[in-house]
Amino acid sequence: MAQSTTTAAHPGPALNGRQLRLWQDLLEKRTGVQVVRRQENGIRTQIVRRMAEAGWTDADYYFRSLDTASGAREWGVLLDRLLVKETRFFRHQPSHEFVRQRIASLASDLESPLWLWSAGCASGEEAYSLAVDAAEGFARARREGNYYVVATDISKDALAKARRAVYPGAEPSNLPAFLGRYFYSHGPNQVAVDESLKQRVAFYAQNLLDKDNRYLNQMDVIYCQNVLIYFKAWRRRELINYFRDCLKPGGCLVIGPGEIADWQPPQMVRLDVPGVQVYQKRSQP
Ligand SMILES: C[S@@+](CC[C@H](N)C(=O)[O-])C[C@H]1O[C@@H](n2cnc3c(N)ncnc32)[C@H](O)[C@@H]1O
Known part of the structure; x- marks a missing residue:
């Protein structure tokens, strides 16, 4: 029996090195995310804990169960961990x-809304920050806000938090003054995102490895930070080429400093902005 209740007579599940590698390979194949050596213990703990919760004692059986029809749900639960x-x-x-x-520079001469994309948005803080940036940019240009933020992530758990838009750890009174316009107090030591900002942001589940054609030539700004660092160099390049295809001509891709090195994405120009790694899609291919 591979799935059973753990008792004193049956110690909890364990995961040996070979089995851990199976999960590492599966995670990379399905999401692109590589587990580096210093993360191995954390990953092992999470898998073993999940096996115990779900009543699995044999790691090989549990691994194979992920490939069955009911395994998709379990994979989602595990992935979140x-x-x-x-x-x-x-x-x-x-x-x-x-x-x-x-x-601000685009806002003065607009025929249609500006589109921003937070790719790998986790629990939404980055997406709402971009929405504030856009609102402030329009305010600087003395124009009414005309923009939308699309925010995507593979983690359904993170997206649920993002849609809830309530965050612990801060009071609006501690935020810089202009932020008080976009957040309000929501109980002790919690802030909530103001409805006017929330309405600008739409969250979707998306695996970045499944390149979604919906976004082709749609985006003015793509913001992807602290996601590419988990991917192998060839996947980073592939993803950056996909992001380029999703930008409108003249649109910008903002990644984290140093997230790609020694490679110049084709049909893009690196802009000279101190401390920022940003590429602009050429207007002509
Ligand atoms: C460290 S967080 C970064 C969040 C945010 N971009 C920031 O910089 O604060 C990385 C996020 O990438 C997401 N992610 C990892 N692989 C992904 C994939 N293949 N498709 C979509 N999202 C992915 C994770 O779920 C996680 O929320």
Whole structure:
């Protein structure tokens, strides 16, 4: 019996090195995410804990069960435990300041709304930060806000938090003054995102390995930070080429500093912005 209740007579599940590698390979194949050596113990703990919760004692049986029809749901549960979803508002300030300036320069002469994409948005802080950047950019240009933010992630758990838009750890009174316009107090030491900002942001589940054609030539700004770092170099390049295809001519891709090195994405120009890694899609192919 591979699935049973753990008792004193039956110690909890365990995962040996070979079995751990099976999961590492599966995670990389399905999401692109590589597990580096220092993360191995954390991953092992999460898998073993999940096996105990779900009543699995044999790691090989559990692994094979993920390939069955009912395995898709279980994979979703496990995946939420394996991915690193650390994030925060305005995580990389210089990149956000770049986005504000970029929006301000585009805002004065617009025929249609501006579209921004937070790719790998985790629990939404990055997406709402981009929405604030856009609102502030339009305000600088003295124009009414005309923009939308699309935010995607593979983690359904993170997306549920993002849609709820309530975050612990801050009071609006502690936020810089202009942020008070976009957040309000929601119980002790919690802030909620104001409805006016929430309405600008739509969250969708998307695996970045499944390149979605919906976004082709649609985006003015694509913001993808702290996601590519988990991928192998060839996947990073593939993804950056996909992001380029999703930008409108002249649109910008903002990644984290150093997230690609020694490679110049074709049909894109690196902009000279101190501390920011940003590429602009050429207007002519
Ligand atoms: C460390 S968080 C970064 C969040 C945010 N971009 C930031 O910089 O604060 C990485 C996010 O990438 C997501 N992710 C990893 N692989 C993905 C994939 N193949 N498709 C979509 N999202 C993915 C994870 O679920 C996680 O929420």
